[in-house]
Amino acid sequence: MYLADRSTPQGAPSSAPDRVRGTVRAVSPTVLALGTVSLITDVSSEMVTAVLPLYLVMGLGLSPLGFGMLDGVQNGVSALVQLTGGHLADRVRNHKLIAGIGYGLSALCKPLLLVHNLGALGAALALDRTGKGLRTAPRDALISLSAPPERQGRAFGVHRAMDTTGALLGPMLAFLILGVAAGGYDAVFAVSGCVAALGVLVLLLFVPGGRRAVPAAEESAPGEGAGGPPRVDLRAAFGLLRTRRLRALFVCAVLLGLTTVSDAFLYLLVQRRTGIDEQLFPLLPLGTATVFLLLALPVGRLADRVGRRAVFLAGHAGLLLAYALLLWAPATPALPYLVLVLHGVFYAATDGVLPAAVAAVVPERLRASGIALVGTGQALARFCCSLAFGAAWAAWGDGPALAAAAASLACCAAVAGAALRPTGDPR
Template structure:
């Protein structure tokens, strides 16, 4: 199938290697580089989600932005990251130092947090958020490439699930920290922004000290990613040549990558941003402002519990099925917001569905991309698909904010739900099971090996 081949590559059916005495030794299911990167993401997400949890209310209630103005700012928040992500991915592949580019991205985001203390109007806030998202765009593809290159091919869904679970632990702790700071500290929002900056610096320190510089940077070829130990542990391997822009552009000739990019973009066009979803919940249910920072906790808690099981399930039954099921769950959440706004259990149900959506899609998509591109262009391939998805979500934020301003929350959400239903149907067709790239077996051997 396009989204992932359910069979592992030859020689990669089991994550085992021979011990010095010749006996089999089971390699760890999750590489140390993945755990180190997960720790960095956990700390960084505490910092980021402290800001994200209070930002919608700060802008709409505090600065008096309209839904259209917030939609424009939220679009910038996602759109800038999308544009820079492609640059970050290509730079990482070109200089062959994924950790360096990721570190620059983490560092830039950390530097921007204190600037929020000085921004009190739409223009300055927009500039600061654009710079912060520039850092996120630079780090995302190199980080995901490090994860995929440090993990056996048949375990990448699990590895991304572990990373996303650790990342989401930070997303769970961040809103809690923001909630307690808002309710105890003098200066409210400024205190949140100041503490967030300190935590972000800690994340950069952990990256520099504990993430291996050479993780995943082994020689290119079909066997890269199938060894259970990081390729950097093989000192005799030749260092691959830097890639050029022509090779990066040539990735678009891969049918599977084009299919993934198309579907990620289509579905992103109808994926309402987290901030708007939480504002919709408050609008439809009347949740009081002091409880607003806790809404992301519901999504994060479900994501945390199910990210690893969802990744393992995708490795087992196919990533296409899990990916599309995630969007079906998001559509169900839209339906509840539209047709059951007065039910007491609505916030809980919507947040559970939202968390399930992320568990089934957030780590599954980069794992699928990693299975379609060569190792030396791994970061670029991940960035290509991620850029299309993020630019589509940028457009969705603008359109949804305008629709809410002109027609109200209900009609805007109904339009998003209808669009998601249509785009999911198209994605299901494009990502339908297909013959593998190798030559098919003769028809007289229907039970031959795959």
């Protein structure tokens, strides 16, 4: 079956003018406003993310296993909360409200980063991941509900491009602050909190919100009284897995997530493999972010035209090639650039494609729940990968650990390709 069904999903809006406008005019104001919020918020979060691995490992002396556990816990918390955020957004039919709570929580936890012990840092990161988990599915649901089905990839591509602009600016700002501020890491964390608060303000002022009406086509769900309001509960959300297309998406997202080494570990591997100076470490995410920014929109449009299966799998092939370069390529000056380019291609081909694919196969009343369900499975899988990779690094060393991850990714990609193969089954 295709990763994305390009037929119109239940309850999806569609308008003829959108089909003929240019790229910018075809994207709704809601998508642009959400992109602006994500841009600002990513400046804040990526400032912290850029310096955190080095701060924890080099500054606080955290072992690779300890860092893997902490990184995994972050992903695990975000994964578990993501399902809650999607369910609440569908239940109250107010996606902006739940997304706003998530953005606000991430901003409020930033002062805890100024406390210099692992307990406070762990609590701050857990709260930040809680906020991210709450906002992700409602935000993506708002994007999907603001675009016709044939332009889902474009809408997510525009949003991810704006989001990645923030991911590009964040490490640059962190690098500049580390170079000029006396407070060093504390100055980065303080500025990050102020920027996060600005993102919440933009959300409140410029993103349309309010309680959504029940779509007419979904007023009577199966098994409920005629004309009664459709029931939105966890049983209905998990019942989406009875749909073959969504079930295939879920299984493949989990399998591939189990073999996706986290960004932080990848950057540490690049630094160790090439001997990049520690002061330049915060700039490594810029390579990924730049490529992601340049390719997010064209790759999203490509996925709309050719289907999302090939694009999604090609992204994981790029990641596998990056692993191979880190394992076997000579340590030339070009190596970090090649790895980061492939890492950016991976994100451009997967990050927006997956929620666009989910949006095409779930009804509007459960849109956030469906996106959250697949996202939760993927994030929990990456949580397990972080724990396993950190343990493998501590036990075997970084090279054997990465070789095991690469072999596993190759096997899981082959399984995913078979599971997502085209079929005429309409279910």
